[in-house]
Amino acid sequence: MKENKSDKQLFQSYKNGIKREKKIVFAWQIAILLVFFTVWEVATRMYWIDPLIFSSPSRVFTVIVERLSDGSLFSHVQVTLIETIIGFLVGTLSGIILATMLWSSQRFSDIADPYIVVMNAMPKVALGPIIIVAIGPGYLAIITMGAIISVIVTTLVVFSAFREIDPNYEKVMRSFGATKWQLFKEAVFPAALPAMISTLKVNVGLSWVGVIVGEFLVSKQGLGYLIIYGFQVFDFSLVMSSLVLIAIFAAIMYKVVEKLEKWLIKHSR
Amino acid sequence: MAFLTLDKVTHHYFSSTGYTKALDNISFSVKEGEFVALLGPSGCGKSTVLSIISGIMKQTAGNVFLEQKPITESKMAIGYMLQQDYLFPWKTIENNVLLGPAINRTLTSETKETAQELLEEVGLPGVADKYPSSLSGGMRQRAALVRTLINDPKILLLDEPFSALDYQTKLKLEDLVSKLLKTYQKTAVLVTHDIGEAIAMSDRIIVMDANPGTIASVFDVPIELRDEQPFLVRRHPKYQLLFDRIWNELDQKDTHVTSSQEVQTDERE
């Protein structure tokens, strides 16, 4: 009995140690954030840096509150978020579908190989103007930008995961007389699931790049548009506000995907 | 009457740099209900023979007949068991075991019951809903055995199914497999490195020679040993006699065994 208690005590102190470490890390993170905003605020007030260019936290805060209360910010945030989410989904799903097509035919993948290499090397945002001319300057072009930027990388990663499956699983399936499609469904696809999940996080970040560049070019609506607009009328508080909002929403989206990833891993073993 | 016949089977593996002749003129036949062991040094083509019999691979020359029909036309269920269990880690034991019926679309509540019964018969009650990762090596191999037996295959191909297990587990599984095959009157071909295992389990032992794979000699297991449990065979006086004869046969080979070599086809002038 006595020993049992000391076991528990040891475990308790182990847990307390972890908790304390977490608190210390969190305190540092908050401190850095506060210092950053304070230095920024003070530096602009004391004219160490040009407040016209670098704005200041208080002005950014005022701009955000003002524009939120008069409703003019909301639609921009909404447009950008929707474009990013759709671009992310379309890019990821098309990548997986393309990889499946490559896997299904050795000859097709051999033929497609050089084209995929070129498309992967190509900086996708350079295609922006052509996409806008071809599709028209609207949501569709921006979503295409958000999707196209991640589709080839996803294809490559998922395709190589499909090919890395242990050939002995294939032997097992073939010995039961499985068709190619059954082999894919029962063995290849589930075996590659972790690789697919790991592309999700990367693709969220890529979609933001595509969408913001798309909004720069289309210049109609969205946080990317606000940045370009603020830049043109020399309203850098607006530019900074947009950046802050992008940082916040990109981080939230990343966290959501991270949660989704954990959930998928747990339910797909 | 011969159940399975290999007639002058030759197999080459091709690659861009050359080819390997893995099998040269292999001919033997197996009667219904007979248990044949293939014994030979590493790389002599034992696994290749099994892959060809199972229909997973097509021989480059010669013929394989199952009940007088070429294997390509035979619709007979073949059970193939590999060195490791290759249970799918993302499926429960029950779904792993029911893989064959699922592929052949013969999954009914009856097959599910059979799966339960077989799992109990091999000493795995109450694991149906577990995942392979929570089972020991011996338990997993037993589950793989059930996965093979559930299709009621007329012929079983066993590719060193016990070699990844510890000695004690191996002896127990030998007894189990031997008992099951006798009760269900299955024909079986067992590949092994282990002379003792070959004698303990089989009715006839085919010793192979490497480079290229050929049949060196054939030993009949004495009638007294055939119907005995594998564990008890190892204590029989005749066991040691046969063991020594086979040992000598393999020992002679050893003097000129080299590792397999690929024939380089040099196309440069």
Ligand SMILES: Nc1ncnc2c1ncn2[C@@H]1O[C@H](COP(=O)(O)OP(=O)(O)OP(=O)(O)O)[C@@H](O)[C@H]1O
């Ligand atoms: N996929 C392959 N491509 C090229 N050569 C192969 C391939 N598989 C096997 N070989 C060659 O064919 C020969 C026979 O191989 P096999 O796997 O049938 O031998 P084995 O008797 O089963 O050996 P082990 O006892 O080590 O399992 C070897 O020389 C091997 O190098």
Ligand SMILES: [Mg+2]
């Ligand atoms: Mg082998």
